[in-house]
Amino acid sequence: MTKSGEPLTRQRVLEAALRLLDQEGLEGFSMRKLGTLLGVEAMSLYNHVENKRAVFDGVIELLIIQAPLPLQPDATPREELWTFAHAFRDVLRAHPRVLPLVATSPLRTSASLAMLDHLLETLHQAQITGVQSIYALQCLVGFIVGHTLLVTGTQAVAGLEPGPNGPAVWQHFPAEQYPTLHTLLPVITQWTPDREFDFGLQALFQSLFEQ
The missing domain is CATH 1.10.10.60 (Homeodomain-like)
Known part of the structure; x- marks a missing residue:
């Protein structure tokens, strides 16, 4: 009890x-x-x-089954994986201190492997098969976990002091040493982690689904 x-x-x-x-x-x-x-x-x-x-x-x-694939019968593989990527990212952002574990552990439980099998089947429906489907899924999960780890920063890693996050950190370095970075300072206000995530995901999906 x-x-x-x-x-x-x-x-x-x-x-x-x-x-x-x-x-x-x-x-x-x-x-x-x-x-x-x-x-x-x-x-x-x-x-x-x-x-x-x-x-x-x-x-x-527990984390993986909180981010299921959508069940709409007319959803394309790209739409399903896009939805999964955002749902899984939301789960990971809610548990930043578990990120190092997710990043370094293979899936071993029945429920986890069922989700893995489902994701691979979704890729197969998009004609991404064989070892290419494994590469594609590894790249997708790696991007989701890696980007979330970058954004959550010190919340996920013990012993680090919080500091500036994202491109805003550039303004703390001298312009004469890093002129190209400083030319981008005026547009830093347009940067958000959500837009950056979508940009990277779109680039990955363009490679996977628009060949």
């Missing part, structure tokens, strides 16, 4: 693990702390998850 009096389940363990990661990051996570959060001994957790690696795999699963 959890401290709320509810039965301990894999789902409750994973949801609590995600909360703990949001609070402590990877560097502060432990099975002991997870047990304390749930109000149980750490050993009780192993009735529901094999080990800490299985907990992390399950946390990634």
Whole structure:
């Protein structure tokens, strides 16, 4: 039983693990702390998850299934993947301290692999098949995770002090040393991470779907 009096389940363990990661990051996570959060001994957790690696795999699963592909029957593969990319990015932005885990962990749970299979099938529908479909999906996920990590910055990495984010950082360096950067300062106000994300996604999709 959890401290709320509810039965301990894999789902409750994973949801609590995600909360703990949001609070402590990877560097502060432990099975002991997870047990304390749930109000149980750490050993009780192993009735529901094999080990800490299985907990992390399950946390990634929780994030992935929050960003399902749209179910509209008339959506094109490009439209489906565009929607998924934005939905997954929104999930990741809500959990910046889990980003390093997502960036470095292969998918291993049944639910995660089901989403992977669905995404690959969507690419196959666009005639992107074989190893090319794997390359395409890796590039897509890499862009989503990488861009989100760049934008969230110090929220995702322990021990770093917050500072200027985005191109606005350029104005802190002398114009005589970096003249081209400084010619762009007047248009920095037009920059937003959302527009930058869409620009990069459009460039990637142009390569994938408009050959």
